[in-house]
Amino acid sequence: xxxxxxxxxxxxxxxxxxxxxxxxxxxxxxxxxxxxxxxxxxxxxxxxxxxxxxxxxxxxxxxxxxxxxxxxxxxxxxxxxxxxxxxxxxxxxxxxxxxxxxxxxxxxxxxxxxxxxxxxxxxxxxxxxxxxxxxxxxxxxxxxxxxxxxxxxxxxxxxxxxxxxxxxxxxxxxxxxxxxxxxxxxxxxxxxxxxxxxxxxxxxxxxxxxxxxxxxxxxxxxxxxxxxxxxxxxxxxxxxxxxxxxxxxxxxxxxxxxxxxxxxxxxxxxxxxxxxxxxxxxxxxxxxxxxxxxxxxxxxxxxxxxxxxxxxxxxxxxxxxxxxxxxxxxxxxxxxxxxxxx
Numbered sequence: 001x002x003x004x005x006x007x008x009x010x011x012x013x014x015x016x017x018x019x020x021x022x023x024x025x026x027x028x029x030x031x032x033x034x035x036x037x038x039x040x041x042x043x044x045x046x047x048x049x050x051x052x053x054x055x056x057x058x059x060x061x062x063x064x065x066x067x068x069x070x071x072x073x074x075x076x077x078x079x080x081x082x083x084x085x086x087x088x089x090x091x092x093x094x095x096x097x098x099x100x101x102x103x104x105x106x107x108x109x110x111x112x113x114x115x116x117x118x119x120x121x122x123x124x125x126x127x128x129x130x131x132x133x134x135x136x137x138x139x140x141x142x143x144x145x146x147x148x149x150x151x152x153x154x155x156x157x158x159x160x161x162x163x164x165x166x167x168x169x170x171x172x173x174x175x176x177x178x179x180x181x182x183x184x185x186x187x188x189x190x191x192x193x194x195x196x197x198x199x200x201x202x203x204x205x206x207x208x209x210x211x212x213x214x215x216x217x218x219x220x221x222x223x224x225x226x227x228x229x230x231x232x233x234x235x236x237x238x239x240x241x242x243x244x245x246x247x248x249x250x251x252x253x254x255x256x257x258x259x260x261x262x263x264x265x266x267x268x269x270x271x272x273x274x275x276x277x278x279x280x281x282x283x284x285x286x287x288x289x290x291x292x293x294x295x296x297x298x299x300x301x302x303x304x305x306x307x308x309x310x311x312x313x314x315x316x317x318x319x320x321x322x323x324x325x326x327x328x329x330x331x332x333x334x335x336x337x338x339x340x341x342x
Contacts, residue, residue: 019233060339090120233303
């Protein structure tokens with residue numbers, strides 16, 4: 001058996017979509033995900049496991065050691081009637097994975113096109129968009145437990161998925177995702193219930209959309225609504241939509257009849273729009289030096305050039321305090337904070 005591919009770089013820049021100038025004293029790239037446990041032991045207990053840097057805010061000036069999985073293998077494991085089980089390694093770029101599945105005729109992920117990040121990060125965050133959450137398609141996750149040294153497959157139920165959350169997210173330094181198995185369909189099932197997709201398809205003159213058409217509509221919507229990190233630093237939606245009980249939602253609706261309210265999967269709960277709350281609080285387009293809020297989307301914090309992680313975090317806290325003062329609602333960040341707590 002050949003030696004696993006590990007490559008170490010000293011004093012390496014840390015890739016992150018916020019464009020923050022941060023560095024790692026040691027960066028270990030892992031080309032074979034089976035070597036990930038070995039790399040984590042070598043890097044030390046406090047080493048940061050990094051994907052593409054798309055869903056985090058680096059507040060620390062530098063990081064001692066970083067382990068970066070680059071393994072991008074995708075495998076068809078088995079066909080189960082009208083379904084297939086697909087296995088993807090942690091280093092697979094998420095959008096590339098979505099488009100690959102569509103090319104192969106494996107359906108279900110099309111509403112999640114163009115989400116930044118990697119397969120390894122997808123179950124941790126339980127990424128979601130346009131009416132679909134990745135937990136709806138995940139069958140199992142291979143996880144290395146850094147506390148016990150054990151590597152095993154976790155069933156879907158064991159992952160503790162909920163809105164933008166999982167067991168892994170509760171202790172991201174402990175759990176390292178190595179691979180994920182997805183159960184996808186060989187038969188298209190269009191999910192068009194989320195606002196905007198139907199209108200986008202109509203604008204494209206498509207009456208009977210294929211899964212690829214839906215992915216194209218989602219890509220167009222995301223590109224129009226969210227700023228490109230290659231143009232201006234950002235991590236996409238910075239705040240999670242708050243979940244509240246029905247009485248709280250009804251009380252706010254009585255005061256603000258135009259407030260968007262959505263079902264939250266539990267009859268006793270409702271999901272509010274963090275973007276609407278932030279916009280109504282006057283933050284859309286706000287700028288403090290190079291730290292700001294996108295003028296096109298109130299959920300997106302942006303780096304206009306040289307903002308530090310600390311400056312962006314300070315702005316986020318001011319926004320959250322303002323929303324709480326105006327509406328009595330707590331909003332929380334979606335990205336992981338490195339070097340700080342919320």
